[in-house]
Amino acid sequence: MELTISHWLYGLFTLFIIGTMIFRKGVVLPTLLGTFIVAWVYNGSIIDGFKAIFNANLVAAQELFSIFLIITFMLALLHSLRDLGADKRMIQPIQKMMINGHISYFVLVVITYVISLFFWPTPAVPLICALLVPAAIRAGLPVMMAAVAIALAGQGMALSSDYVVQVAPSLSAAAAGLETAVVADRALILSLVAGSVAILLAYMMYRKTIRSKDNPIIEVELENMQSLQESTNKAHTNNLSAWSKIFAVMVPLALVGVVIYMVYEKLLSGRMSGLEGSDGAAFVGGVAVVLLLLSTIAFGKQHSLDYITTHITDGFVFAFKAMGPVIPIAGFFFLGSADFSGSILGKEESQPAFLFDLVQTSQEFLPENALLAAISILIIGIITGLDGSGFSGLPLTGALAASLENGAIDASTLAAIGQMGSIWTGGGTIVAWSSLIAIAGFCGISVMELVRKNFLPVIIGLLATTILGIIIW
Numbered sequence: 001m002e003l004t005i006s007h008w009l010y011g012l013f014t015l016f017i018i019g020t021m022i023f024r025k026g027v028v029l030p031t032l033l034g035t036f037i038v039a040w041v042y043n044g045s046i047i048d049g050f051k052a053i054f055n056a057n058l059v060a061a062q063e064l065f066s067i068f069l070i071i072t073f074m075l076a077l078l079h080s081l082r083d084l085g086a087d088k089r090m091i092q093p094i095q096k097m098m099i100n101g102h103i104s105y106f107v108l109v110v111i112t113y114v115i116s117l118f119f120w121p122t123p124a125v126p127l128i129c130a131l132l133v134p135a136a137i138r139a140g141l142p143v144m145m146a147a148v149a150i151a152l153a154g155q156g157m158a159l160s161s162d163y164v165v166q167v168a169p170s171l172s173a174a175a176a177g178l179e180t181a182v183v184a185d186r187a188l189i190l191s192l193v194a195g196s197v198a199i200l201l202a203y204m205m206y207r208k209t210i211r212s213k214d215n216p217i218i219e220v221e222l223e224n225m226q227s228l229q230e231s232t233n234k235a236h237t238n239n240l241s242a243w244s245k246i247f248a249v250m251v252p253l254a255l256v257g258v259v260i261y262m263v264y265e266k267l268l269s270g271r272m273s274g275l276e277g278s279d280g281a282a283f284v285g286g287v288a289v290v291l292l293l294l295s296t297i298a299f300g301k302q303h304s305l306d307y308i309t310t311h312i313t314d315g316f317v318f319a320f321k322a323m324g325p326v327i328p329i330a331g332f333f334f335l336g337s338a339d340f341s342g343s344i345l346g347k348e349e350s351q352p353a354f355l356f357d358l359v360q361t362s363q364e365f366l367p368e369n370a371l372l373a374a375i376s377i378l379i380i381g382i383i384t385g386l387d388g389s390g391f392s393g394l395p396l397t398g399a400l401a402a403s404l405e406n407g408a409i410d411a412s413t414l415a416a417i418g419q420m421g422s423i424w425t426g427g428g429t430i431v432a433w434s435s436l437i438a439i440a441g442f443c444g445i446s447v448m449e450l451v452r453k454n455f456l457p458v459i460i461g462l463l464a465t466t467i468l469g470i471i472i473w
Contacts, residue, residue, distance in 0.1 A: 006042040010354035028325050031332035055344045056331030070285045071441040072315035074126045077288045079311045080295040083233050089248035101140035101210035108149040116158035129442035140211045143221045147443045148202050148453050155428040157195025160420050161188040172415040175398025186416040190465045198461030224444040236301045243298045330433035337387045370408035377414050378466050381421025388434040390427030413473045429454045
C-alpha cells in the first residue's frame with residue numbers, strides 16, 4: 001500500500017489530537033480542521049473539503065444515535081419516576097447492600113462484569129446506571145468513580161475477552177488462521193489480568209475522593225446525574241403514595257425480568273441469542289418506554305399527554321448537550337476507516353482506510369523479539385481502536401499476529417494481546433467517541449474527564465497483561 005499525502009496528514013492530525021487530549025484541552029477544533037484538510041487534499045477540491053465536514057458529522061451522528069436514544073428514554077423514565085417519588089423508594093433495598101463507597105465500587109465492578117460478559121456493555125449500562133449508581137452515590141462513592149468502575153469492568157474487562165458471545169476472538173482467530181477457542185481462552189486470562197490491575201489501580205488512585213454518606217455533595221451529584229430540576233408537574237391522582245410504591249417495585253422487577261429473559265435466550269439459543277449489543281439495548285430501551293408511558297399516566301392521567309412530551313424532550317436536550325461534542329470527534333476517526341470514509345468523502349467506489357493503511361505499512365518494521373513484537377501489536381491494537389469500535393481492528397491485529405509468530409511467542413498469544421489493545425481502547429475506556437459516552441451521559445459527567453481518569457490505569461493494566469502473556473506462554 002503506497003501512502004499518500006492524505007495518509008500522512010491524517011496521521012499528523014491523529015497525533016495532534018492525542019496530544020491535545022493528554023494536555024486536557026478540547027479536541028473538537030482539531031478534529032473538524034483535520035477532517036476538512038484531509039478531505040480537501042484527498043479529493044483535490046476545497047468544495048469537497050467543506051462537504052466532508054458535514055458528511056463526517058452526519059455519519060457519526062447516525063452511528064451514535066442509538067446511544068443518544070437510549071440515554072433519552074432512560075432519563076425520561078427517571079424523570080417520570082421522580083414525579084411519583086418512586087426513584088428514592090426504588091434504591092432503598094440496594095442501599096442496604098452498599099454499606100459505604102468502598103464496597104459500592106467493587107459491587108458495581110462485579111455486577112457490571114457479569115451482565116456485560118453475557119450481553120456486552122451496551123444494554124448493561126442503562127440497567128446499572130438506573131438501579132445501582134444512585135445507590136452507590138448515596139453510599140458515598142463519587143459519581144466519577146462509579147463511572148470508572150462501570151467502564152473498566154464492562155467496556156474493558158468483559159468486552160475485551162468477549163468470552164461468552166465470542167465475536168471478538170472469532171474475528172482475531174479467523175484472521176490469524178487459528179482455532180477460536182485457543183484465542184478466547186488466552187484473551188479471557190489476559191482480560192482478567194488487565195482488568196484486575198486497572199480496577200485496583202483506579203481504586204488506589206481515587207479512593208481518597210470517597211466520602212461519608214452525609215456529605216452534601218451527594219445530592220448535587222444525584223441531581224446532575226439525572227439532569228433533574230424540581231418537577232413543576234402537578235399530580236392528578238389521589239393515590240400518589242400507592243403509585244409511588246407500585247412503580248418502585250415494578251420498574252426494578254421489569255428490568256431484572258429483562259436480564260432473566262436475556263439469560264434464558266442465551267442458554268436456549270446458544271452463543272448468539274439475538275439480544276446482544278445494539279439489539280439488547282433496543283430491548284431495554286423499549287421496556288423503558290413502556291414503563292415511562294405507564295408511570296406518566298399513573299401520575300398525570302389525561303395530563304400525561306403533555307407530561308410525556310416534556311420528559312422525552314428533556315431527555316433529548318440532556319443527551320445532546322452532554323454528548324454533542326463527541327460527534328465531530330467521531331467523524332474524524334470514522335474518516336480513517338474504510339467502512340465510513342466513502343460516505344464522508346463522497347466516493348463510494350473508493351474507500352480509503354487512512355488509519356489502517358498507516359498501521360499496515362508499519363508491519364515490515366515490526367521486530368521479531370517476543371517482548372518488542374508483543375508491545376508492537378499492543379500499540380497497533382490501541383491505534384486501531386481509535387476509530388471507537390474496538391472490533392474493526394481485530395482482523396488487522398489477527399493477521400499481524402500470524403506474521404509475527406516466532407519461536408519465542410506464538411500467534412494465539414499475539415492475537416489475544418492485539419485484541420486487548422483494540423477493545424480496551426475502542427470498546428470504550430480511553431476514547432470519548434465510543435460507547436463510553438453512554439456511561440458519561442447516564443452519570444451526568446464529562447466524557448473527556450472520564451477518559452482521563454481511565455487512561456493511566458488502563459495503559460498500565462494493558463502493559464502488565466502483555467508482559468504476563470509473554471511470561472506464561
